[in-house]
Amino acid sequence: MHRFLARSTKACVAGFHTSASRAAITRFNMPAMSPTMTEGTIHEWKVKEGESFSAGDVLLELETDKAQIDVEAPEDGVLAKIVLGNGEKAAVNSPIALLAEEGDDLSNVEMPAEESTSAATEAPKEEPKQEVAKPVVLSEPMDHHDLDTSKLKKPLSPAVLCLVLKHHIKDLSAIKASGPGGRILKGDVLAHLGLIKYQPAPKPTTSAAPPRDQIVFAKCEKKDIGEFLAEAKEEKPLPPNYISKQVTVDNLFALRQQLNSQNRTNVSVNDFIAKAAARALQDTVSKAPASSTGGIVHNTNATTFSESYKGGSFKVFNLAPPTYDFITDSYESSKPYQLNVSSSKPVSSGNTSTKSSDDDMLDLIGFLAGEQPQKEQPRAVRLTGGDARIDFSKQSKAPSHQVELKLQGGAPGKILNDQNASVFLDRVEYYVRNPSELTV
Structure with missing residues (x-):
C-alpha cells in the first residue's frame, strides 16, 4: 500500500x-x-x-x-x-x-x-462537448445489388463495403474520397456518417528512397585490362580433388599376352586393373567385399580388347568416408570415388635415359677397338604349377609403357587428407606393377 x-x-x-x-x-x-x-x-x-x-x-x-x-x-x-x-x-x-x-x-x-x-x-473549465448526431443503424444490411458502383474510380475494399451495406448508403458519390486514385477509405465512410471528424489521408509515397539529388553514387575506379588480369592471377585456385600416380604396365601387358596365347582367353587390361583395384580395396578397407572384383564397377567395350590400351574408368565403392546427416543424426555412405586410367604411352627406359657421359665414352672406345655390341637378352617366361607366371628378373632396355592412375571425388581438397585413398592408390600401383600377385 x-x-x-x-x-x-x-x-x-x-x-x-x-x-x-x-x-x-x-x-x-x-x-x-x-x-x-x-x-x-x-x-x-x-x-x-x-x-x-x-x-x-x-x-x-x-x-x-x-x-x-x-x-x-x-x-x-x-x-x-x-x-x-x-x-x-x-x-x-x-x-x-x-x-x-x-x-x-x-x-x-x-x-x-x-x-x-x-x-x-x-476548477477546470470543461469545454462544451459537441453533440454528434448518431446515424440510424438499421437491423438488416442492404443488398449489394442495390449499390451503383459504375461511377467509382476504384473498387471498394471489404471493410468499406461492409459499412456501406450496414448503413444503407446508396449514393456513393456523396462520400468524399481521400484515398489514392480516388479510392473511398474506411475513414471517409465514418466521416460521412458523422462518427469521426473528416481528415484527408496522407499522400502516398511511391518509394522509400531519398530524392535523386540526395543520392550519393559510388564512383568506380578505372582500370585497364592488364590490372584486371593481374588481379585475376592473384586469386588462389581451388585445391585439386584428385591424387594420381604414374605406373609402368609392361609386366601387365606381358602377362595378359601370355595368358591369352596359352589359354586361348580374351582377358582385357581393364579386367586386370579391376581385379587390382578390388584387391587394393580389400587391403585398405576392412568392410570391403571379398569377391575378386567386389566394390569395383567398370564398363567393358570393344576398345578394351584392342592391342593398344585406350584407358578405362572404374567406380570404387565403400572407400570414401561416410558423411554425417544432421537431420537423421546418422552417417550415410558417400558417393564412390572415380579411378580413371589414362591410355598407355611409350616412354624411354630409365637405363638409357640416365646414361652418363663416361658410359658413352667407354662404348665409343670399345667400338674403335673392334668390340661388337651385345644383343639384348629376351625376358624369360616361367610357368609354375599351371599358372602363368612371368619372370621379370631380366630388364629390357626397350621403351616401356606407362599409364596414369587418377583417383578423384569429393569436395576440392578433401581427398588429399583421406589416408585410405592414398593407401588404396599405392596398393593399386603395386598390383599393376606385379600382376602375377593377381593370379594367386
Whole structure:
C-alpha cells in the first residue's frame, strides 16, 4: 500500500470563519498521486469528524485507477468536517475535508468564502462537448445489388463495403474520397456518417528512397585490362580433388599376352586393373567385399580388347568416408570415388635415359677397338604349377609403357587428407606393377 504525505503548502490553505471564537480552519484538498492523475475516489476515512490526529497518521485511503494509497496527515490537528464521504469521487485540488487545531470551536465550521471562490475559479473549465448526431443503424444490411458502383474510380475494399451495406448508403458519390486514385477509405465512410471528424489521408509515397539529388553514387575506379588480369592471377585456385600416380604396365601387358596365347582367353587390361583395384580395396578397407572384383564397377567395350590400351574408368565403392546427416543424426555412405586410367604411352627406359657421359665414352672406345655390341637378352617366361607366371628378373632396355592412375571425388581438397585413398592408390600401383600377385 502506497503512502502519501500531504504537504500543507500545496494541499492546505488557511482561512477563517465568522464565529465569535477565532479558529484557524484549514482546507484539506484532494492530493495528486501522479502527474497524470485528474481525479480520485475516497475509499475509506480512517479518522472521524472531531477526532484529533498526529503528523504521519493515516487520514484516509484513496483509490485511483491504478492502486489504493494511504494519505497521511502533514501535521497535528483535528478533523473538523468531512466534505466528501466514502465512495465519493472528486477532482484533484478540490476540498474533501476541513482541518482545525486543538482547542478550536467546531460547533459552527464553514468553508472560508475566499476558499470557495478560489476553488470555483481554479476548477477546470470543461469545454462544451459537441453533440454528434448518431446515424440510424438499421437491423438488416442492404443488398449489394442495390449499390451503383459504375461511377467509382476504384473498387471498394471489404471493410468499406461492409459499412456501406450496414448503413444503407446508396449514393456513393456523396462520400468524399481521400484515398489514392480516388479510392473511398474506411475513414471517409465514418466521416460521412458523422462518427469521426473528416481528415484527408496522407499522400502516398511511391518509394522509400531519398530524392535523386540526395543520392550519393559510388564512383568506380578505372582500370585497364592488364590490372584486371593481374588481379585475376592473384586469386588462389581451388585445391585439386584428385591424387594420381604414374605406373609402368609392361609386366601387365606381358602377362595378359601370355595368358591369352596359352589359354586361348580374351582377358582385357581393364579386367586386370579391376581385379587390382578390388584387391587394393580389400587391403585398405576392412568392410570391403571379398569377391575378386567386389566394390569395383567398370564398363567393358570393344576398345578394351584392342592391342593398344585406350584407358578405362572404374567406380570404387565403400572407400570414401561416410558423411554425417544432421537431420537423421546418422552417417550415410558417400558417393564412390572415380579411378580413371589414362591410355598407355611409350616412354624411354630409365637405363638409357640416365646414361652418363663416361658410359658413352667407354662404348665409343670399345667400338674403335673392334668390340661388337651385345644383343639384348629376351625376358624369360616361367610357368609354375599351371599358372602363368612371368619372370621379370631380366630388364629390357626397350621403351616401356606407362599409364596414369587418377583417383578423384569429393569436395576440392578433401581427398588429399583421406589416408585410405592414398593407401588404396599405392596398393593399386603395386598390383599393376606385379600382376602375377593377381593370379594367386
